[in-house]
Amino acid sequence: MVRQREIFFFALRQERRSDDVFSSLRPERKQREAMAIFRGNVVLDIQTFRQGKSMTDKHIETALVQAGRAKRYTQGSVNSVIQRASSLVFDSVDAKKQATAGRAQGELFYGRRGTLTHFSLQEAMCELEGGAGCALFPCGAAAVANTILAFVEQGDHVLVTNSAYEPTQDFCTKILTKFGVTTTWFDPLAGDDIAKHLQPNTKVVFLESPGSITMEVHDVPAIVAAVRRTAPDAIIMMDNTWSAGILFKALDFGVDISIQAGTKYLVGHSDAMIGTAVANARCWDTLRENAYLMGQMADADSAYVTSRGLRTxxxxxxxxxxxxxxxxxxxxxxxxxxxxxxxxxxxxxxxxxxxxxxxxxxxxxxxxxxxxxxxxxxxxxxxxxxxxxxxxxxxxxxxxxxxxxxxxxxxxxxxxxxxxxxxxxxxxxxxxxxxxxxxxxxxxxxxxx
Missing domain, CATH: 3.90.1150.10 (Aspartate Aminotransferase, domain 1)
Known part of the structure; x- marks a missing residue:
């Protein structure tokens, strides 16, 4: 796997005050040197992954400030506009035809498809996580449940980490079973040996790293390699909330869909709820249409405060x-x-x-x-x-x-x-x-x- 990175080093002395922790930016060095975490000082390795049309020439701090702020979304202000709408008015029959044709590609069509406020956040999340598209949900649990549902049907099997968030577990055991979908649980520290749990009907492999409560970190490259080798058609998705989608670039590691409870770090102020699912090109069309048909969306105000949270x-x-x-x-x-x-x-x-x-x-x-x-x-x-x-x-x-x-x-x-x-x-x-x-x-x- 080829991953382009810019690596920056920030030396943290334990006795330093927080206002000068990141004052000592070291020069770029080879990737192997970035792996030294404890050498006298605690070294924070901030790696800015290059991904997508804009991330190739932006550091992550700059990308977070600028992503999703095209003039179409800001209308000349600093932040994106808050566009609350159910009905979106067409100026002509031709305009309606154009909106209908482009309703899945960011044309204003109907409130459930999204407004400029939603499109701004979706574009930002795709830029930051390197995805082909981003679906928005009312909360993280909705993002998990509906993303799994988009890729399974009766008779299928899903493979889920044993340290998944409790509502994720409950969804599998209490809801998926009603639809004839079975679940097997794997040890969060499994690597290549995850292959022994894969079945001919395995459609989804669900990761969460670090694990809920007990914080186990997956060997994601080993898991992805084993799944691609044994069940190449399976969709690999990951609850990536802990990293806020930027400390671990899941799609760069071969994961198909990166899911977040944006309620947490994206919003960052404990005053709104939202879920995101950023998908690669392989999965985006299916995820988008299933989320739409299931009536999944976030309100414009929650999308707005999430976009604002990205800036800091x-x-x-x-x-x-x-x-x-x-x-x-x-x-x-x-x-x-x-x-x-x-x-x-x-x-x-x-x-x-x-x-x-x-x-x-x-x-x-x-x-x-x-x-x-x-x-x-x-x-x-x-x-x-x-x-x-x-x-x-x-x-x-x-x-x-x-x-x-x-x-x-x-x-x-x-x-x-x-x-x-x-x-x-x-x-x-x-x-x-x-x-x-x-x-x-x-x-x-x-x-x-």
Whole structure:
């Protein structure tokens, strides 16, 4: 696989303040040198992949600012316009014919096909992820469910990672089974041996990397190679939310469709819900028409705030990476912590694949306490944080915390069982001062000592 990259190095000293973390830009070097993550300093390897008509001459920061901002979409303003519409008026019969002919190629036709606000976001996502087209959905779960549905029918088989997001698992076990579609689960650390799970009727292979809650990173190149060799017609799709579609360029690695809960990092402010699915040319027509026939769309306001969120995404992700890694390293050294599940830490499952394939880390990870907390201890632990809030979702500017007991997680994993006995805590590290967050966690450990 040939991938063109521009590689930039940002040296992070743990003791530095956040405002000078990215001040030391090193010269471009060979790709193999970019893989050094821990050499005294913590090195963040930001790789700007070149993909598509515009990414070939733009760094990712510039692309994020400029993508989807053609004058057609901005009408002379800085941001894209918010065009709320169900009916779109045609000036003439010829105009109606033209719109009808081009309704799947960005012509204004009917609100469910999209408006300028939607087209702006879709164009931006295709540029950023290197796709042929982008379907928009009301949330991430809708993006996952409808993307799978677009490629299966009665009698088909799907192969899904055992560490997929719980609603993805539930969709497979509770909805797909009604349509006569079977599901098999594979170990998230499977590489070439994923081939043993492929069946003659396997139509979809579904990845999520890192995995939900336990953060295992796939060996995506090995998985893709095995699938292409054994089941070349199968569609490989991936929940790529953790990387925001830019820290891991899924389509560059041979994945057919990159799916995101844009609710998380794309929106970035915990105030809108949206899902995206960026497909390659092989899959785009099928995905587009199935999403349309299933009535899937996002409202114009959510599309607008998602486009606006893209403009600050690079800056936010850098801070999430730095602060998240600082907290993860602090936790790894804490005597009350048995294990930290952070892809950028050596020893985390699939770390070597993250190090090889990803260009950075986001702010979501988990850790396991050295004991199982009682219900009372867990409530005392969670109820008294000053800077971490308890809430579902993640990806906003705020820090969040949730916990799972080992038996709870084992119950929701299709293959059953977990390899730990202590309470698992999931963190999303936001944009607060990292020393405040560490102090908050330190106080929590004292509460359960």
């Amino acid at each position: 995404l690079a800056v936010r992700l850098r801070q999430h990476h730095e602060s998240g890694l600082r907290v993860a390293q602090w936790l790894a050294a804490h005597p009350q912590v048995a294990r930290v599940n952070h892809p950028a830490l050596p020893g985390s499952k699939g770390h070597e694949f993250w190090k090889r394939d990803f260009s950075g880390a986001s702010g979501l990870f988990s850790f396991i306490l050295d004991k199982r907390l009682s219900d009372a201890e867990l409530a005392h632990y969670l109820d008294n944080f000053a800077h971490f809030s308890m809430a579902y979702s993640w990806g906003g500017y705020e820090s969040l915390i949730l916990a799972n007991q080992p038996e709870e997680l084992a119950e929701i994993r299709p293959a059953g069982g977990v390899d730990f006995t202590g309470t698992l805590v999931r963190l999303h590290i936001g944009l607060e001062n990292v020393e405040d967050l560490i102090a908050d966690l330190d106080a929590a450990f004292r509460r359960i000592a």
